[in-house]
Amino acid sequence: MQKSTTSALLRKLSFLLIWSLLILNSCNDDTKPVPPKEENIYLKESSSIATLNKQQVLQKAGTLAAVVAQYVKHDIKVYKITYKTKNTDGSDITASGALILPVSTGPVSMISVQHGTISNPDEAPSLFRDGSEGSSFGSLFGSMGYIIAYPDYIGYGESKDLPHPYEHRASLASASLDMLRAAKEFLRGQTDVKWDEKLYIAGYSEGGFATMSLQRKIEEEASSEFNLRASSCGAGAYDKTAFMKHIINVKTDGVAGYNSLYLWVLLTYDRIYKLNKPASYYFTEKYAPQITASGKNASIPESFHLALNDSFKKALNDGTDKAFIDAIADNDVYDFKPKTPTQLYHGTDDPLVFFFNSENAYNAMQKRGATNVEFIKVNKGTHSSSILPFLLGTQAFFANTL
Template sequence: MQKSTPSLSFRYLGYLLIWSLLILNSCKDDDTKLVPPTEENVYLKESTPITSLSKAQIIQKTGSLSGLVTAYVKNDIKVYKITYKTKNTDGTDITASGALIVPVTSNPVSMISVQHGTITDIGDAPSLFRDGSEGSSFGSLFGSMGYIIAYPDYIGYGASDNLPHPYEHRASLASASLDMLRAAKEYLRGQTEIKWDEKLYVAGYSEGGFATMSLQRKIEEEASSEFNLRASSCGAGAYDKTAFMKHIINDKTDGIAGYNSLYLWVLLTYDNIYKLNKPASYYFTEKYASKIAASGRNVSIAESFHLALNDSFKKALNDGTDKGFIDAIADNDVYNFKPKTPTQLYHGTKDPLVFFFNSENAYNAMQKLGATNVTFIKVTDGTHSSSILPFLLGTQAFFAETP
């Protein structure tokens, strides 16, 4: 007992000294307080307020759907444009952008990364938040439901609209979307207005469906420690590029010029990104080759796409001799993996633009690899446009049921 007394005294004196120092520090001016160092942003460059919308304004934006969606609109929203660092298809550093939509609520909320569908007008980029655009209408609606919405522009729109959009290019759609999420995470870390519960959902339709599956796979394979990915909803994406290309070079399609312009866009994008450097006359008959050489994807092809292609090019693909183009197509097949995340696929059975077999092949491949968490919803007689509403309603229900 006698040996312990000095020890207790010194300890007591030590406590008094520490307490005195704390009191002295607390009496100093505020500008001399020690401030914990802030984490430096790696991806986020800038955030700029775009607008704020009330619940009434959000319902008004939905137009003819207002009667259907009124019950889902629960919060006002605030919209920001964020710019962030990412890489172009050639690996160079660039600045990209997107919209970040946050609900006005004190409750913790989850985040949805929404990958937009095909944009032919750069004014429809999500970060511009133009009335009538996908980002403005669907982004507002899902944000008002009580989700943080990350809406990447992709390369070629918004802050990077001086660059060509790498249309349907798996790797860059995935990386631009993932880096947007990283930037959004840094933004949310630096403010207290909204509480993110760390849960992430991903969704998209058409090109957005393809981009969503590409993003999902990249997160699962490379960034699972960064994000708590809870569910993925992919609608009408061209996931099986190899089967898609074989179909449009060999089989009769509807011959709708608007559809063919998108097929042409994919072909020219891959020729450029993979440095195939073939002249238009290698791919297309003389009826179209000189026009495409001059005007790119803006040429109207108003007949079945396969009739616009040279027989020699089709033969080179069918017999496997054009290895460069075949490999480029295969590099953009995204479906052949076993998802770790609960996943649903939506597709209209009569989609004339992005053919139904894309989702069917994806589902079958995932099942063959042992996936037990993938659901395939077939929209009976659905076209590419008529299947959007079932996809949206199904996505909302799916995310609500997957906490």
């Protein structure tokens, strides 16, 4: 009788043991449901453009090769990415840019480079054509050991059928920020390189203006998304109000190429802010018909202020054309207190984007109590001759803030 009772007890204990093991096994990590793949919000598509070794990177650097050879340390992989952003009217559009990855085993930082003015659509970074800024400078900084995000902006690359919002603060900032968000999503889905989450931003000329615009947007709206470590802005037109007052009242060099850029800004603001003035409102009879026909490609081979109607200049000087004045002021980007270590580079003899832009920005930042801004004046530097000091200074600045 005792044997029968013992056997029954053992059977019961065995059943309980098996049941317990089944329960424990069902809780084992190996059988946990796999979390769903995180969906991309900004990134749409990516495609490989090129793979370059260090020697090919130096070839793309052209005349800079001898100066920068010591910094070229990595092969690179180049991708085109397309992403969601907003046009100037708030509509949803697809934009693009180049994303350059160094071939590196260790974690690396990212630089968002905002390109300078381009008039040829073939120079868009995502096309990565030889001789373009994105191809030469992008390859160079990528080979130094940085992930490079190079937005095309609206109006180039995937959005080439739209007009480029030249020197428009808000859209340059949003297109660049959304490119960074898409780049983050791309990096999350690959294993070739590890991002250390550090972000640096840089740009020259229109790129300098775009970089300062991006810096403000990140600091004010997206500081929780990105660990922004430093910003290097070169020769940007940050004080649009002072710039416009200067070119409508003061004799300038009269270089047609420079004037086409001033004209481009004016026409862009007229369009974006829906001022809808005819060319004859702004310009004299000598130039209005040509501007109506050719837009920013019209040739003005004399001081820009001589091409403007006296009535328009008077309306700006006495404040009666409030709509245009407000459009200009909406693109002033300089008057804030940076939270991020910032460098301002500018040639003292810049005939295109006048030196006072960076000087006014630095003074305004100092007045607001900024202690992390350095102003580097390139003595006798022009708009073109100050690029190399800017590049070398930016490389050193970023390396020292790692």
